[in-house]
Amino acid sequence: MTAVTEVALAPDVRPAAPKRRRTSAFWLAVPIAVIVVAVFVLPLTGLLPDTGQDLAATRRPPGWLGGGSWSHPLGTDKLGQDVLTQFVSAGRLTIVIGLVGAFVAIGPGTLLGLLAGYFRGWVDRLISILIDAQLALPFILIALAIISNRGSSLPVLFLVLSLTGWAICARVTRSATLAIRERQFVLGLRAAGASEARIVFRHILPNLAGTIVALGTLQVGTAILVESALSFLGLGVVPPMISWGSLLASGQNELSQAWWIAFFPGLAITVLVVLVNLLGDALLTHHDPRKRQR
Amino acid sequence: MKASTIRRIGGRLAALLASLLIALSMAFLLGRLSGDPTATILGPMAPEEQRIELRHELGLDRPLLVQYLDYLKGVFTGDLGQSLQFYQSNTSMIMDRLPFTLQLVAAGMALAVLVGVPLGVLAATREGTWWDRAASTLALLGQSVPVFWFGMMLVVLFAVRLGWLPAGQSGTPAHLVLPALTMSVYPMAQIARLTRASMSDALAEPYIDSARARGILRRRVVWRHAFKNAMMPILTIVVLQTGILLSGAVAVEYVYSWPGLGQLALQAIQFRDFPLVQAIVVFGALVFVLLNLLVDVIHSIVDPRVR
Numbered sequence: 047m048t049a050v051t052e053v054a055l056a057p058d059v060r061p062a063a064p065k066r067r068r069t070s071a072f073w074l075a076v077p078i079a080v081i082v083v084a085v086f087v088l089p090l091t092g093l094l095p096d097t098g099q100d101l102a103a104t105r106r107p108p109g110w111l112g113g114g115s116w117s118h119p120l121g122t123d124k125l126g127q128d129v130l131t132q133f134v135s136a137g138r139l140t141i142v143i144g145l146v147g148a149f150v151a152i153g154p155g156t157l158l159g160l161l162a163g164y165f166r167g168w169v170d171r172l173i174s175i176l177i178d179a180q181l182a183l184p185f186i187l188i189a190l191a192i193i194s195n196r197g198s199s200l201p202v203l204f205l206v207l208s209l210t211g212w213a214i215c216a217r218v219t220r221s222a223t224l225a226i227r228e229r230q231f232v233l234g235l236r237a238a239g240a241s242e243a244r245i246v247f248r249h250i251l252p253n254l255a256g257t258i259v260a261l262g263t264l265q266v267g268t269a270i271l272v273e274s275a276l277s278f279l280g281l282g283v284v285p286p287m288i289s290w291g292s293l294l295a296s297g298q299n300e301l302s303q304a305w306w307i308a309f310f311p312g313l314a315i316t317v318l319v320v321l322v323n324l325l326g327d328a329l330l331t332h333h334d335p336r337k338r339q340r
Numbered sequence: 341m342k343a344s345t346i347r348r349i350g351g352r353l354a355a356l357l358a359s360l361l362i363a364l365s366m367a368f369l370l371g372r373l374s375g376d377p378t379a380t381i382l383g384p385m386a387p388e389e390q391r392i393e394l395r396h397e398l399g400l401d402r403p404l405l406v407q408y409l410d411y412l413k414g415v416f417t418g419d420l421g422q423s424l425q426f427y428q429s430n431t432s433m434i435m436d437r438l439p440f441t442l443q444l445v446a447a448g449m450a451l452a453v454l455v456g457v458p459l460g461v462l463a464a465t466r467e468g469t470w471w472d473r474a475a476s477t478l479a480l481l482g483q484s485v486p487v488f489w490f491g492m493m494l495v496v497l498f499a500v501r502l503g504w505l506p507a508g509q510s511g512t513p514a515h516l517v518l519p520a521l522t523m524s525v526y527p528m529a530q531i532a533r534l535t536r537a538s539m540s541d542a543l544a545e546p547y548i549d550s551a552r553a554r555g556i557l558r559r560r561v562v563w564r565h566a567f568k569n570a571m572m573p574i575l576t577i578v579v580l581q582t583g584i585l586l587s588g589a590v591a592v593e594y595v596y597s598w599p600g601l602g603q604l605a606l607q608a609i610q611f612r613d614f615p616l617v618q619a620i621v622v623f624g625a626l627v628f629v630l631l632n633l634l635v636d637v638i639h640s641i642v643d644p645r646v647r
Contacts, residue, residue, distance in 0.1 A: 179359035184584045184628060187621045191370050194609040194617040267484065274486045275591050279606060294489055298595070301507075305496045312489030319484035 071332065074325040081318060085137035108306050121306045123296070133310055136288040140270060140315070143203065143289060144322075147269030150204050151211025152262045156254070159216035163223025164246050173216065180213035185272065193281045203282050207269050215261050222257055226250050256329070264326035267319040274315050290315050345640055352636045356629050363625040367618050368411050415626075420619035425611045430619035434601065441593070441600030445585045447516055448523025453578060456528040460535020460574075464543060465562055475532060482529025488591040491522035495595070507596070519596045523589065527581040534577050538570040545569070572643055576635050583631040586624065 106122040108129075121129045162173035189206045196202045226232065227250065235245050270290075276282030277291030278298070285292070290311035297308025382390060395401050399410070414421060420430040463475035498518060499507035506515050542548070543566050551561045590602035597603070601620060608616035 175355075175358055176362070178355060179362035183359075183363050183625055186590055187624045188366075190590075190605055190609065190617055191367055191621045194612065194614055195370050271484075271486060275488065278486070278488055279591060279594060281609065291486075294486070294492070298492065301492055301496050302500045305493075305500070308489065308492050309496075312486055312493070315489065316481070316485045320480060323480060323484055 071325055071328045074321055074328060078318070078321050078325065081137075081314075081321075082141055085134055085141060088134050089131075089138075107304075121304065123300070123304065123307050129307055129310065132288060132293060133290075133314070136290050136293050136311060137314065139283065139287060139289040140273065140291070141318075143200075143207075143273045143283070144266045144270040146204060147207035147273065148211070148262050148265035150208040151265050151269070152215050152258060154208065155212035155215025155261075156219050156251075156258055158212070159219025160223050160246055160251065160254075162216070163220040164227055164242075164250065166224075170220070173220070177213045177216050177220075180209070181217075185210035189272075189276060189281065193276070198276070198281050198284050200283070200287075203273065203276065206276070207272060210272060211265050211268060215258075215265065218257065218261060219254060222254050223250060226253050256332070260326055260329035260332075263322060263329055267322040267326065270315060270319055270322070349636060349640065353633065356632055360625060360629045363629075364412065364415060364622060365408075367621045367625070368408055370618075415622055420622060421615045423608070423613055423616040423619075425608070425613040425616065430616050433604065433616070434619060434623050437599065437601045437604045440598060441586060441589050441602065443516065444519055444523055444589060444593070444598060444600060445582060447520035448585060449527060449578065449582055451520055451524035452528040452531055452581070455524070456531030457535050457574065459528075459532040461539055461562065461567065463532070463536040464539035467540060472536075475536065479529040479532040479536075482525045482532075485525065487522055487525050488595050490525055491518065491592055491595040494518050494522060519592055519598055522592050522595070523585060527578075527585065530577055530581060531574065535570070535574050538573045539566060542566040542570040572639060575638060575642070579631050579635045579638070583628040586627055 108121045123129060123132070158173050158176075162170040185206075188209050192206055192209075193202060196205075232245060232249070235249060240249075273282050273289060274291030274294065277289050278295045280295060283289040283292045293311040294308050297304070297311070300307050382394060392401075399407060402410075411421075418431055420434070422428070423430055423433060426433065459475045459478065463472040466472050495507045495518065498505045505517055506512075507518075543562075545566075548561060548566055551565050552558070556565075586601075589598075589600055590605060592598070593600045593602035594606060601623075605617060605620045607613075608620065
């Protein structure tokens with residue numbers, strides 16, 4: 047990381063390093079909030095078409111295409127069910143899974159990272175070995191091993207999301223904790239006789255809050271992508287529950303006749319994950335003074 | 341080789357072996373904790389005597405530790421057990437499917453490197469311009485799109501609508517185009533991002549200014565001076581991504597009915613053929629650990645500073 051300090055020390059040597067203006071986190075949060083509110087509030091308004099089957103109107107294209115009608119704005123599937131209604135209700139589960147999935151990864155990750163960074167010694171060594179072992183395995187292998195045993199259900203999905211996400215979070219928290227524990231105020235607290243638990247949870251943890259929120263945000267994007275891949279393979283969300291990933295799975299066999307069934311959920315996932323990733327990056331930059339300087 | 345090199349590689353090797361052992365133990369434990377495999381094979385209605393017999397036949401009535409050691413011995417001698425569903429050796433089935441997955445991974449990775457590296461270099465040498473922004477946007481999209489969905493949309497466009505390319509199966513080079521393209525999206529984004537960061541750091545080094553001051557051509561400075569020094573992290577991510585692709589090809593292979601390892605894993609899961617799933621997981625972990633080791637070896641060969 048020496049290069050970074052050199053940039054900071056000698057800014058005028060380089061051909062005018064242009065300042066990149068970051069879109070503020072707030073402006074990224076707005077579209078995300080719009081998506082979340084839309085997915086949770088639309089069903090309450092009664093504006094959405096029925097979910098009922100209508101065998102007289104199967105595989106209708108979206109309203110703006112020839113053969114489509116505005117009573118089914120995003121078209122219908124092979125049973126004549128409205129695609130928009132399914133899309134909205136699937137979106138709810140996807141967002142919930144994204145949030146819970148990030149939480150179950152960030153929780154244990156933060157805790158283990160804090161312990162490793164604060165206590166060092168054998169605790170650190172043990173946790174670091176676990177982190178390396180976890181990162182040395184592609185997530186899909188872990189997912190396959192667990193799901194082939196336990197079958198697919200929401201708790202299993204959260205277990206997979208937790209196992210695939212905790213390590214990277216623990217690694218970041220660990221190194222941040224290592225830096226903070228050397229600061230003066232920690233020494234002061236210890237001299238004043240504060241308990242270890244109090245120092246870790248009341249004083250070090252709040253200092254990490256920003257970084258943890260940023261990591262959590264990025265993890266939401268990862269969780270949504272992992273969920274969609276597993277559900278697509280029939281290993282994640284199983285009927286009667288639907289998520290954007292499982293809608294993609296049902297659209298897979300209809301690609302040649304009704305592409306719109308798979309198109310919109312995939313587009314929604316992409317847009318949401320792009321926004322979440324941008325937000326996470328913005329937050330991370332905000333909380334990383336080294337990057338903020340650049 | 342110096343003693344320090346040997347010690348360094350030895351240390352890394354020990355760490356990798358530890359990860360491998362943890363992974364192998366996890367796979368073993370998951371297999372044993374999953375309940376009675378005889379119920380899967382014989383069905384829930386089978387009489388108890390038949391089950392006891394089968395348990396004995398499969399060696400499941402031995403102490404857990406003996407089973408574990410036996411399993412480890414098998415892994416290191418290349419014996420990954422027998423499939424419940426195909427009555428074949430898992431190792432030979434994996435080897436049958438491996439060439440297909442390798443072909444896909446090689447093509448996808450080649451594409452990812454050929455596009456990702458120049459994209460990253462372009463962004464780093466023109467920092468802040470719209471080239472940079474376009475490359476970064478492309479990389480962000482590549483990291484955020486569900487790749488299998490991208491693959492499905494490629495099928496709709498190029499196979500269903502335009503009819504230029506086949507939608508699935510394997511065989512001719514034309515069959516490889518769409519799957520390889522799909523496969524390359526994620527690693528390409530990763531490579532482009534990392535190349536940009538790494539090149540941007542390298543271009544800020546004082547020796548770049550000194551090379552420019554000596555009047556060396558800009559292109560030569562970028563590729564011979566900066567890129568050579570920025571290459572290590574890029575090489576690392578290429579090798580590691582290859583490892584991830586090898587086992588992560590499941591969804592892409594599923595979209596294109598590509599007869600590789602990923603399809604085999606899915607089949608195994610559908611039929612609750614746990615020994616086969618376990619074998620594939622173990623194989624994937626072995627490959628991944630070996631690739632990690634390869635990175636270290638390349639690192640110490642290419643970069644004299646760590647030698």
